Amino acid sequence: MPKEFDLIAQYFTRPAPEKMVGVGDDCAIFSLRAGYDMATSTDLLLEGRHFFSDVDPYLLGRKALAVNLSDLAAAGASARACLLSLALPSVDEAWLAAFSRGFLEMADAYCCPLIGGDTTRSLDHITIGVTVMGEVPSGKALLRSHAHIDDDIWVSDYLGAADLALRYLSGSLPMDAQRLHDSRAALENPAPPVAFAQHLPGVAHAAIDISDGLAQDLGHILKASQCGAEVHWPMLPVHAALHGLPLPLQQEAVLAGGDVFQLCFTAAPAQREKLQALAAEHQIALHRIGRIISGAGLRVLDQAGQPILLAHQGFDHFA
Ligand SMILES: [Mg+2]
Structure with a gap:
């Protein structure tokens, strides 16, 4: 479904931040500062289980990233970057526009740029997978x-x-x-x-x-x-x-x-x-x-x- 992938590229692809390789290559790449450990966490949100089908997609976009940033907070880590995977039963442009706006606003607010991800058509229902990567001074993560x-x-x-x-x-x-x-x-x-x-x-x-x-x-x-x-x-x-x-x-x-x-x-x-x-x-x-x-x-x-x-x-x- 090339046209649909174009749409997704349109809503989620942004220029990579300085010194990072972002969307468009096989891997996203960035370096950690000396003296820091990486803290990473991932969460799945399933339609009907973690969110109602009629929830405002703008707020859902914000929450999809927020629940992951919350895990970084629990480690005492600051955010560096995130990945987003979306499985959608169909492409609804209005939904995607609102979802991506919420997600990317949150990414900006928390300095956590979206640097990669994956999209696919699902058989039924929406599944959202987000991975966040952050950094915390070496050996100092809260456990x-x-x-x-x-x-x-x-x-x-x-x-x-x-x-x-x-x-x-x-x-x-x-x-x-x-x-x-x-x-x-x-x-x-x-x-x-x-x-x-x-x-x-x-x-x-x-x-x-x-x-x-x-x-x-x-x-x-x-x-x-x-x-x-x-x-x-x-x-x-x-x-x-x-x-x-x-x-x-x-x-x-x-x-x-x-x-x-x-x-x-x-x-x-x-x-x-x-x-x-x-x-x-x-x-x-x-x-x-x-x-x-x-x-x-x-x-x-x-x-x-x-x-x-x-x-x-x-x-x-x-x-
Ligand atoms: Mg947790």
């Missing part, structure tokens, strides 16, 4: 396995809104137009704190991005670091769109709701002032929610110090 006992646990931004919007859009909660309006951007237009996170190596210990729910993702840190955690419900940053909803619904959205694409990380208490200053500098709302303890597993305590039990821990990719 899930580096939490220390007595570390503070921090999260960026506010929690629960993406899950609330998903519940309204999927019909699992009766529609509330105002709350959907207030929560929808969190689901459809996430903004991972990449610029802030690249200052965390050497300051924070362990980190992860919240993609499948705080309880589950913090659980990955605890398992990898062989420790436990105590988190306090009154310290959790509940998104304003959730205020006034039944408490169990708020707790489930905040603790088990996915699609957040913000950071959860641990750091020594001695770093509190430095972290708050960094957060202010990057206009990040940063919240201390609990601490790392010896033992295993996550305990979330309510106002009265009683453990909160959740029906679901988070998103299960094979459910």
Whole structure:
């Protein structure tokens, strides 16, 4: 389908940044700075599973890159370049124009140029695969396995809104137009704190991005670091769109709701002032929610110090 490939070339091909070989050769090529390691990550987005078929393609383009940039943030890496693979059942020019505009705007905003990829016709449905490549000072990448006992646990931004919007859009909660309006951007237009996170190596210990729910993702840190955690419900940053909803619904959205694409990380208490200053500098709302303890597993305590039990821990990719 040569004509269709011309269209895709038209929407996605841009001149390569200086000192990079971009779209148009067999490989894209760029060099890393001396003293840096490459951090790379890839994510698949499937129509009907990770996004609704009628989602705004401009926002989908932004989110396709944002979810990958979020993984770079979790490593404390800065973005260098990305690759995009698209499988489309047909070529819809209006869709492609909006999708590519969103994707490339995000790439510009985060200094993460698109330097290659692949396109093909799918039998059914849209599949989007994005790979990001970033760099982090050698040996300094933030890992899930580096939490220390007595570390503070921090999260960026506010929690629960993406899950609330998903519940309204999927019909699992009766529609509330105002709350959907207030929560929808969190689901459809996430903004991972990449610029802030690249200052965390050497300051924070362990980190992860919240993609499948705080309880589950913090659980990955605890398992990898062989420790436990105590988190306090009154310290959790509940998104304003959730205020006034039944408490169990708020707790489930905040603790088990996915699609957040913000950071959860641990750091020594001695770093509190430095972290708050960094957060202010990057206009990040940063919240201390609990601490790392010896033992295993996550305990979330309510106002009265009683453990909160959740029906679901988070998103299960094979459910
Ligand atoms: Mg991740």
